[in-house]
Amino acid sequence: MDMLQVSVWRGAEVGGYRTYEVPRQESQSVLDVVTYIQRYIDPTLSYRFACRVGMCGACAMTVNGVARWTCRTHVSKVVKGNAIQIAPLANLPVVKDLVTDMRGFFDKWARALGRFVSNATRKDDFAKVASDSPERIAANAGIECIGCGVCYASCDVVSWNPDYLGPAALNRAWTLVNDVRDGARRERLAAVAGDAGCHACHTHMSCSERCPKDITPTASIAGLKRAVATAALKGEL
Amino acid sequence: MSSAGQGYAAVSDAAPGSAAKFETWLWIAQRASAAVLALCVLVHLATIIYAVHHGLTGAAILARTRGNVGALAFYALYVLAIAVHAPIGLRALCQEWLGWRNNALNWVIGALALALFIFGLRAGAAVFLA
Numbered sequence: 301m302d303m304l305q306v307s308v309w310r311g312a313e314v315g316g317y318r319t320y321e322v323p324r325q326e327s328q329s330v331l332d333v334v335t336y337i338q339r340y341i342d343p344t345l346s347y348r349f350a351c352r353v354g355m356c357g358a359c360a361m362t363v364n365g366v367a368r369w370t371c372r373t374h375v376s377k378v379v380k381g382n383a384i385q386i387a388p389l390a391n392l393p394v395v396k397d398l399v400t401d402m403r404g405f406f407d408k409w410a411r412a413l414g415r416f417v418s419n420a421t422r423k424d425d426f427a428k429v430a431s432d433s434p435e436r437i438a439a440n441a442g443i444e445c446i447g448c449g450v451c452y453a454s455c456d457v458v459s460w461n462p463d464y465l466g467p468a469a470l471n472r473a474w475t476l477v478n479d480v481r482d483g484a485r486r487e488r489l490a491a492v493a494g495d496a497g498c499h500a501c502h503t504h505m506s507c508s509e510r511c512p513k514d515i516t517p518t519a520s521i522a523g524l525k526r527a528v529a530t531a532a533l534k535g536e537l
Numbered sequence: 538m539s540s541a542g543q544g545y546a547a548v549s550d551a552a553p554g555s556a557a558k559f560e561t562w563l564w565i566a567q568r569a570s571a572a573v574l575a576l577c578v579l580v581h582l583a584t585i586i587y588a589v590h591h592g593l594t595g596a597a598i599l600a601r602t603r604g605n606v607g608a609l610a611f612y613a614l615y616v617l618a619i620a621v622h623a624p625i626g627l628r629a630l631c632q633e634w635l636g637w638r639n640n641a642l643n644w645v646i647g648a649l650a651l652a653l654f655i656f657g658l659r660a661g662a663a664v665f666l667a
Contacts, residue, residue, distance in 0.1 A: 457633075460633045460634070461632070461633060489557075490557040490558075491557070493557035493558075493560055493561045494556055494557050494559075494560035494561070495560055495629075495632055495638070497557075497560075499560055499561070499564045500629075500633075525564070528557075528561050528564075529561060529564065529565050529568075531561075532558060532561040532562060532565065533565070537557060537558050537561060
């Protein structure tokens with residue numbers, strides 16, 4: 301039987317790679333490999349997953365240097381010879397082994413005012429949003445994000461500036477800026493402007509390249525730059 | 538704008554509006570100056586290539602620039618665009634590569650912008666008055 305040489309990060313911020321031999325199987329995902337190690341070789345290996353079918357985003361890890369959903373990554377797609385290297389997501393503190401602390405990532409969604417703030421009351425009628433309106437189309441392009449952190453782990457600007465809100469939080473802000481039912485546009489544009497916000501993006505597009513949902517956060521961030529600039533020119537920032 | 542939205546912003550730790558405004562204006566200034574520079578650099582390069590191809594001497598060039606208000610106005614605009622554009626980019630580099638993010642940086646960058654503008658204008662005036 302073919303064996304994979306799987307190098308896995310063990311430890312927390314301080315740690316090292318340990319190599320495991322895992323039997324190669326047909327249609328094997330990287331998550332299958334990690335699960336095999338924990339079940340049959342070393343039960344102390346910590347990793348995170350939930351749905352196993354690309355819906356939850358919990359199993360994102362760094363595979364051969366690239367952030368990916370391990371459940372949706374076939375071994376055949378990433379294996380080099382018979383070797384694979386698996387590490388926790390970059391740009392996030394490591395709790396243990398392959399598990400990262402995502403609090404900072406989600407705190408930035410809050411900082412970017414990533415929460416819907418209704419401009420209506422329960423007495424108002426339902427909002428009518430035409431599915432072909434420009435705002436709805438712009439929101440649609442970014443709305444499928446499930447917060448897996450792959451874009452955030454892939455972003456160079458996050459690695460340079462730990463305060464940078466990052467592609468996911470800014471993409472979320474952009475979907476809300478385009479939500480005609482939202483009443484916090486001005487506050488949100490102020491929250492996403494500046495050195496830690498949309499203006500820090502270098503348009504390297506690693507986020508867009510690696511997003512498993514094929515979202516283009518770079519375009520959302522460009523949209524925010526335009527919206528913030530327009531608001532500043534109108535004296536509304 | 539609803540009161541609900543303002544209430545939410547008040548309890549958030551979002552960047553203060555003044556910082557957001559300042560950064561946004563810097564961004565607008567850098568984009569606008571880039572647009573001016575794109576044109577100015579082309580004209581400047583074309584001028585150099587013309588001068589070299591025609592074998593113009595220093596004296597011949599000075600004869601064309603002396604008292605030439607158009608050339609002076611063009612280079613004043615060029616210098617202004619550089620003085621706006623380059624320091625803002627340098628500021629971003631200092632922030633990202635050196636982690637220098639305090640107010641002292643803004644003063645240093647402001648001084649650099651002023652120096653670029655003054656020395657650039659002095660060069661422009663020199664060939665105008667030569």
